[in-house]
Amino acid sequence: MYNLPNDDSLDISTLSRLFESTTNSYKYLYFLSLLDILKRENFDIVSPISFQEIIVEMLANAWYPHNYFKLSFGTQDQIANKLDSLQLEITEPILKFRDTDKKLLRTAISNQNINDIVTFISNYVPYRLIRPFYNEETRRFKDYDVNPAIITLSKNQFDNKKPLYCFNAEKQKDCNAIILHPDWIKYLEKNYTIVRGWASWEWLKYMQQRNPNIPNVVNKIFMPQKRDSLSKQTKYWQTVLTHQEIKCIYSQVQLNKDEISLDHYLPWSFVAHDQLWNLIPTTPSVNSSKSNNLPSQIYFSAFVNLQYLGLTVSHNNISEKKWLKDIESFVSDLKVNQAEDLLNLEILTNAYETNLQPLITLASNQGFSANWVYA
Known part of the structure; x- marks a missing residue:
């Protein structure tokens, strides 16, 4: 999908093979983290970049997909x-995606004892990431001979073969930083968007293979830049509330159309979208209490009935054209045959049972807290 820009002075073909035969997350996160560090420093880096700094960046980059969105990196992944x-x-x-350069997250990680993961990653990943530059030279080497060879080769051939980087010492026990080749820094600065897109695409393919049934993986592998506005969805439910009194399905409190908060029945951190079929009105306090938990099954019938009420009331009080536009996601995501089927409670209930219940089970298995009840 991505063709990296050519450069006559650099081995771009080898760069494109950095992730070949990769079976864990480390190389992807290592390279993406290098790009983040370079970008943050405006590509003005002349001193070595420490293993510690790169691995803190790796952990920060891994936090959102693993801890927030609960994606799997693989059963044995040490990160x-x-x-x-x-x-x-x-x-x-x-949590609100306002830590735009991950500064707070990196600080929180740096304040912890991460010596074990720094040692683990540093013993392997920095050397093996650039091994494609020396595949021929190390082809028949025993595994324990590969790292020392790459340290020596990258240093001795730094000016002519131009590997992505070399190391700050001659023996592995003394290495604790990499030295990026200045020509590669220039290349990455000039072609940052394309290279970042290529690395992100490779990372996405890896993550999709390990999360084959998880919805919307593409929007979960990096920190979201911001949450989309819910203004259109709010107007939809305000229109419904203008013509119909509604109680919160969790608290039974009568809702005021001017003070509602929209709840993602399946947590946003699981679905990573704001489709109307998953949104219902509640109060701000209830919505805050529910957070990213999965609601108890006791609310399912009330949820479907509320969606049915919204669909029928909106259908009766707005133009056909607008209604059909508003409910597009219901038809496509709930897989009903036609829009009018949404006005049949039995069909709507069956559609939700068929499509929503497996997602609830999947989210629970993925690690989202289940059986939330408002108290």
Whole structure:
């Protein structure tokens, strides 16, 4: 899908093979983290980049897909295991995606003891990531001979073969940083958007293979830049409330159309979308209490009945054209034959049971807290 821009002075073909035969998350996160560090420093880097700095960046990049969206990196992935073991102080700017450069998240991670994961990643990933530059030279090497060879080769051939980087020492036990080749820094600066897109695409393919049934993986592998506005969805439910009194299905409180908050019945952090079929009005306090939990089965019937009420009331009080536009996601995502089927409670209930219940089970298995009840 991605063709990396050519450069006569650099081995772009080898760069494009960095992720060949990759079976865990480490190389993807390592390279993406290098790009993030370069971008943050405006590609003005002359000193070595420490293993510690890169691995803190890796953990920060892994936090949203693993901890927030609960994606799997693979059963044996040590980055995921390490994140699960950390006691991080996760503040509201992080949860609300306002920690735009991950500064707070990186600080929270740096304040923890991560020596074990730094050692684990550093023993393997920095050397093997650039091994494609030296595939021929190391082809028949025993595994324990590969790293020392790459350290020596990358240093001795730094000026002529131009690997992506070399190391700051001659022996592995003394290596704790990489030195990026200046020509590669220039290349990455010039072609940042394309290279980042290529690496992100490779990362997405890896994550989709490990999360084959999870919805919307593409929107979960990086920190979202911001949450979309719910203004259109709010207007839909305000129109319904103008013509019909409604009680919150969780608290039984009578709703005021000017003070509603929209609840994602399936948590946004699971579906990563704002489709109307998954949104119902509630109060701000109830919505805050529910957070990203899965509601108890006791609310399912009330949820479907409320959606049915919304569909019928809106159908009777807005133009046919607008109604059909509003309910497009119901038809496509709930897989009903035609829009009018949504006005049949039995068909609507069957559609929700068929499509929503498996998602609830999947989300529960993925690690989202289940059986939430408002108290």
